[in-house]
Amino acid sequence: MQERNQDAAVLSFEALPAGSSSRQVLEELTRAIEARGLSVGDRLPPEIEIARGLGISRTKVREALTSWQNMGIVIRNKKAGTRLAAEVVSNAIHLPLTLKIEAESMLRTHAVRRPLEIEVAGLAAVNATEHDRRIIMARVRELMASHTAGEDWRQADRRFHGALQHACGNPLFGQLIQQIQQGFNEVYEAPFGRPHIGETSIPKHLPMAEAIVQGNAEAARRLMAEILDLVTEEVRKVMVTINV
Template sequence: MSEISPQKRVEIETVPAKGPRDVPHALIKLIEDDGLKVGDRLPPELALVQRLGIGRSTIRETLKTWESMGVVSRNKGAGTRLTAEISRNTLRVALTIKHEANSLLRMLQVRRPLEMEAVRIACRLATPDQRRLINARAAELMAVYEAGEDWRPADHRFHYAIHDATGNPLFRQFIDQIQKCFHDIYDTPFGKPHLGQESIPLHRPLADAIIAGDEDAAAGLAGTIIDMVCAETQKISEAHEAHDG
């Protein structure tokens, strides 16, 4: 493995990755600039943190995705080594799609039980005014969706109304924090700003179940909505893998 020149090091360090979507690209550029080949070891995680200007957990998640794709092998003693040829002209799109899919699925895995518990509590504790607001937010969401407009802001307001009806501000805070960790990926995953659109019609019966105080029906619908987004995410990832394979 050749040592990177001081001139190249400055160039890499002054162009840090800006978000999760940029990390695979930044790592590929580093590999190319360092001239790394199959069998070569990548710099340690702390060195990658310093050179790319991104968090260690984000780098670790990207390398975990690459390992699942057979691009690198990771060993506590031997470090991380390249096991496949990689360049900006070959694996960039595939790696980005896989990374986004894995990140989004992990976020949804954490969000699912939070949403299911939130609707259960809202069924029990929502005041008459809060139930009316949930109903109004659902009506607004369906009107925007049926008009073919951007339904995401209305969707956020609908879920916020449910979270507020729990009487526990931590539901809204935790879910907001989870989504902020994956901001770029969550807002436009795979370049699709309306991922999960097929689940929107289920929000009307979800609101009805909460208003009626039917905990089991509401929790089941909340879980199904998340599951539909997960299934669509998995389908997109597998389609890209099949295409690239």
């Protein structure tokens, strides 16, 4: 490892107001990292130093860094401290830096979730009980009604996917998916300030639910893959739009 990576970098922060969110903490940390020119492998200051520089509690700093850890942006352990695992610089993408990190984090977590979600759909088609099938159809109808009414359908979508995870017969899938997504959701409640990212995929949820209820694992996996691909496509289109 390069010599400059052995010691924690000294970062210059601007104090944050009391009650700042994890997102605000990470935005200021991002600014300081870019200003210092840190790259993958470089070590961040200890939590206590970051907290002192930001004028906030160490607990808030720990929460924010844990979110970054869950998104694969940093690696943390007691002996080595906190090190960057992903680039936090503008590079060739002319997005605002915080939006670039947000988009890349979303795509990264989405890529890890993809095989898990596809397998969940297939297993649910095979293992769902009659009670599970009734719940799945109730959840998808709730989702479709919320979307058709122009309401915020995100909670209904989470309940639907939660029903699939329960029906698949292996609780580890749900635990892993929720753990992967948690870090992102804690920071980015509405990705890019647009709460309905993934809206183009909603119409495919009903045929996928029907495939699961009918026990058609192949169709369920294919439709889940199509849903996930649509979400990825939307994120990439938003990046292009912001870039323009």
